Structures are given as C-alpha cells and as structure tokens.
Amino acid sequence: MTGEAARFSFLSLLRHGAGKTWARQWRDAQPKASYDVVIVGAGGHGLATAYYLAKEFGIRDIAVLDKGWLGGGNTGRNTTIIRSNYLQPESAALYEHALKLWENLSRELNYNTMYSARGVLMLAHNHHDVQVFKRHVHANRLQGIDNEWLTPAQAKAFCPPLHIGPDARYPVLGAALQRRGGVARHDAVAWGYARAASAMGVDIIQNCAVTGIVRDAAGAAVGVETTRGPIGAARIGVAAAGHTSVLMAMAGVRMPLESFSLQALVSEPVKPVMPCVVMSNTVHAYISQSDKGELVIGAGTDAYTSYSQAGGLHIACETLEAICEMFPRFRRLRMLRNWGGIVDTTPDRSPIIGLTPVPGLFVNCGWGTGGFKATPGSGHIFAATLASGQPHPIAAPFSLDRFATGRMIDEAAAAAVAH
Amino acid sequence: MLRIPCPWCGPRPENEFRYGGQAGVIRPADPAAVSDAAWGAYLHLRDNPKGRHVERWRHLHGCGRFFTCVRDTVTDRIASTHKPGEAVA
Numbered sequence A: 001m002t003g004e005a006a007r008f009s010f011l012s013l014l015r016h017g018a019g020k021t022w023a024r025q026w027r028d029a030q031p032k033a034s035y036d037v038v039i040v041g042a043g044g045h046g047l048a049t050a051y052y053l054a055k056e057f058g059i060r061d062i063a064v065l066d067k068g069w070l071g072g073g074n075t076g077r078n079t080t081i082i083r084s085n086y087l088q089p090e091s092a093a094l095y096e097h098a099l100k101l102w103e104n105l106s107r108e109l110n111y112n113t114m115y116s117a118r119g120v121l122m123l124a125h126n127h128h129d130v131q132v133f134k135r136h137v138h139a140n141r142l143q144g145i146d147n148e149w150l151t152p153a154q155a156k157a158f159c160p161p162l163h164i165g166p167d168a169r170y171p172v173l174g175a176a177l178q179r180r181g182g183v184a185r186h187d188a189v190a191w192g193y194a195r196a197a198s199a200m201g202v203d204i205i206q207n208c209a210v211t212g213i214v215r216d217a218a219g220a221a222v223g224v225e226t227t228r229g230p231i232g233a234a235r236i237g238v239a240a241a242g243h244t245s246v247l248m249a250m251a252g253v254r255m256p257l258e259s260f261s262l263q264a265l266v267s268e269p270v271k272p273v274m275p276c277v278v279m280s281n282t283v284h285a286y287i288s289q290s291d292k293g294e295l296v297i298g299a300g301t302d303a304y305t306s307y308s309q310a311g312g313l314h315i316a317c318e319t320l321e322a323i324c325e326m327f328p329r330f331r332r333l334r335m336l337r338n339w340g341g342i343v344d345t346t347p348d349r350s351p352i353i354g355l356t357p358v359p360g361l362f363v364n365c366g367w368g369t370g371g372f373k374a375t376p377g378s379g380h381i382f383a384a385t386l387a388s389g390q391p392h393p394i395a396a397p398f399s400l401d402r403f404a405t406g407r408m409i410d411e412a413a414a415a416a417v418a419h
Numbered sequence B: 001m002l003r004i005p006c007p008w009c010g011p012r013p014e015n016e017f018r019y020g021g022q023a024g025v026i027r028p029a030d031p032a033a034v035s036d037a038a039w040g041a042y043l044h045l046r047d048n049p050k051g052r053h054v055e056r057w058r059h060l061h062g063c064g065r066f067f068t069c070v071r072d073t074v075t076d077r078i079a080s081t082h083k084p085g086e087a088v089a
C-alpha cells in the first residue's frame, strides 16, 4: 500500500457509525536490512520528519524506530500549548513556520489534529514580566507575528475565571495575547503523521530500541544496532528528545543537553470553563481545558537531571497552589492523573537541528519544555536537512556548533522556560 | 521530594538544597589559550547519563556547604554523598 491512506470523510464516518470496524491506520512493519534514512524516535518530530521526507523530498525508503510505542514519549505527555510569539528573530521564524503548518494540518493529513486557535494568554505578575512581555509584543510586531498587550481588565474579559482583584496572591499586571495560539490533540498529531507516512511506504517499527550506532572505517555513521537486529542506513536522524544524550554518546558525541522530568496533571472533566490557554512562567503554571472537559495543567521541572519520568510531588503541588490562587473556583476540582516526561534542555533554551561532527548522523533535539508546538515545522526543516545534507535556512542558526562559536539564540532570558 | 544526606548535617529534604549539575567539570587553567571548541565544551557539554551520575549539590538553606553526590538518574536513588576532596566510590 503506497500513496494515499483510505480517506476519512463524512460518508466514511457514517458507514463506520453503522457498525463497520475500523482498519489499522498504519502498517506494523518489520525491520528491513537497510534504509535510505533511519529516524530514531517515533514521537511527533520523528514521524513528521518521515512524512515530509516522503511527501516533499522524494525519499520513501525510511524507517522510524521507537523503543516503545509511537507517541509514547513527550508527544503523548505534553500540555499541547502552541504559539509562535518568541523573542529572537530566529525562533520567531521557526515557530511561525510551524504555526502556519498547524493551521492547515488536519486537511493536509486528512486526520483531525484538533488544532484550536483559542488564544494563548501569558500573564505578567511583576514589573520585570511587564517589560519583557512588552518587548516581545514589539519584537513580534516587527516580525509580522500577532501578539498584543492586554490590560488586567482586558485579560479578565478574555479569560473570565481569572482572578485579577487587589487581594490576588499573584497580581496580574497585564498579559500578552497571541490569538492564533492554542492547542491541538497530541495523540492525533502522532497518529495522523504515522498514518500518512505509513501510506507512503514509511516503515514505523515499534518496540525497537537503538542500542548502538555503527560507523565505518572513515567514522561515518552507516547504521544502527537495535534490539531487533542491525539496520543499515545511508543517513540517520536522531529525534529522541530526553534520550538524545544517550543516543549521541553511542557515536561518541557529547551534547550540550541536560534531561529533566517535567510534569503535567489533568483534572476531572467539567463543562467548558476555560475559554483559552493561560501561561504563567513566573509561577510555573500552564492551563487549558481539553475538549473532553479536563483541565490540562503543566507544572515545572525538577531541579536535578533525571530519566525517571516521574518528578517530585512538591513541584506539582506548587503549580496547583498557583493555579488555585489565580483561578479560585478550581479549588473544588479533583485531579485525575499526574505524570512526567523527560525533556532535553539546552543552555540557551533553543533547539538543535542539523548536522553533527559524525558524517551521516543528524540530530533534532533540545526542544526541552516547549517543542510540541514546533512539531510540523521541525519535521519539515529536519526533513529538508536530511534530504540535502545541508541545514534548511530556518534550521541553520540552530546548529550544534553554536555552543562553540557562541552564537546563542537566547530564549532563556525572560523566565528560563519556553513552553 | 528527595531526601538528601548532607555529609555534615545528615538527611534533609531536597528543598533545602541547590543542584549544581555534573561534578568534576574543570575550568581550563588559561581560557585564552584553549580553542573555541574546548571552551564551549567546558561551558556547555555534559555527560547527562542514564544511570550513575556524579553531581554537585549545595546545602543552601542549611550549612551552606558544597558536596558531591552519586545518584542513579533512572531511580533517583542516592548511593552516597561525599565531602569535597573525598574519593568518590
């Protein structure tokens, strides 16, 4: 089966409603001896990379390998905030490239990724926040990216449950609003890319952990060792988020990365109460409401590096305390689930997309606490980079060697977080 | 929350401490003499292992002293802590 997946339409949904069972949405592929491109990591970024390689760059002999199940990493664990109002021009170009792709993604994939541009409100709680966010608003205006400054009353009108009174524990001095920002359905993004890539011939191989990177006499990467045997590859793209350091160490490359547990929680489902996304970097609280009715809440990272996928209880408690101070009515809600994901953070809180010192080995990582929003754009420019062997112009500034040249893309300055 | 055994004060809750990252990262003696790559490596490259990690902590809201900690980054279990200069097992 190559080319198009069986299309979803109103009629096909009606037929299934009448009892017809659903077909598998992607093939459960067995590994071949070798591929033109092997991608390590079947998260959103790896799957999107495979999709665009096949769709736009004419490479269809691709395997996407995952040690677990596809979308089981940070893609399936994140709070899905999407926005593009970053400060530095390089970042704004990158995230805006992604946002434009989000806007048409459901149609492009013929799969409902539930992208909902309900607006992302970033709260300013102190004088420093006000100055930083206003600077972002002005910078974004010059970049042609929508971002506007709201007074506390305007913020309250946009998000009625928000507490802006004089007795507020975390006073709201104003907010930056990106109206085109919003959320999407994380699993659907992974599944939509997987389905479309698989239909074009991409092999998605789950339960296949990469345990080594094979290099030839000249030092070039020529394949991977896996728990399901060796697989040759003309090019290898690593898109393994929190595990990138571990994988790159297999090729002898040390990375400017540290891995941390980042937590999230969801509440019991309730009727619509949160019309938009609210972010508060200062107190590490991020909140929106899913279409199922659960409040989706993002917390902060632990202080120390970890691969535990858990995180300290006090981190989640601090965030809940902040949420309840800002939205007093949510005090009565019960939390249903709490989990962690392992995020890979760089010193400047910007990602790394491009070449490595090892010929044939490419890397896409360092998205840290905020890479879901970049998924389509990241996949697209990483595919271009893998296809040509040269960084895509949007990817070029995000090179690994910026940590030697000193050309940082500093998104850490505002609050040391970039969700 | 971790319970971290300060080598001087004994076990205390994690929020009394400040994490300091990988231990034993040595600053080049003459920064001007090393290459950009070597200086960048000193500043930014870290082992970030999955498993045993030798790391720096400071008992900030306690005795204030620095020490070395050996922790497993998968289980977050602390194997041992050491005063500066002590051999790490």
Ligand SMILES: Cc1cc2nc3c(=O)[nH]c(=O)nc-3n(C[C@H](O)[C@H](O)[C@H](O)COP(=O)(O)OP(=O)(O)OC[C@H]3O[C@@H](n4cnc5c(N)ncnc54)[C@H](O)[C@@H]3O)c2cc1C
Residues within 6 Å of the ligand: A040, A041, A042, A043, A044, A045, A046, A065, A066, A067, A068, A069, A070, A071, A072, A073, A074, A075, A076, A077, A078, A079, A080, A081, A082, A208, A209, A210, A211, A239, A240, A241, A242, A243, A247, A262, A263, A264, A298, A299, A339, A340, A341, A342, A343, A367, A368, A369, A370, A371, A372, A373, A374, A419
């Ligand atoms: C709690 C939480 C909240 C977040 N909130 C937001 C948010 O609101 N907005 C936002 O933009 N971003 C957010 N993020 C960040 C975002 O989730 C990530 O940046 C993004 O999803 C990374 O996608 P990925 O495809 O690179 O990684 P992943 O989805 O993690 O995929 C990497 C894959 O690599 C696989 N892998 C690892 N090692 C190996 C190996 N040796 N062999 C084979 N496969 C391997 C893993 O199993 C995994 O499936 C959040 C993250 C977390 C944890």
Ligand SMILES: [Zn+2]
Residues within 6 Å of the ligand: B006, B007, B008, B009, B010, B059, B062, B063, B064, B065
């Ligand atoms: Zn002490």
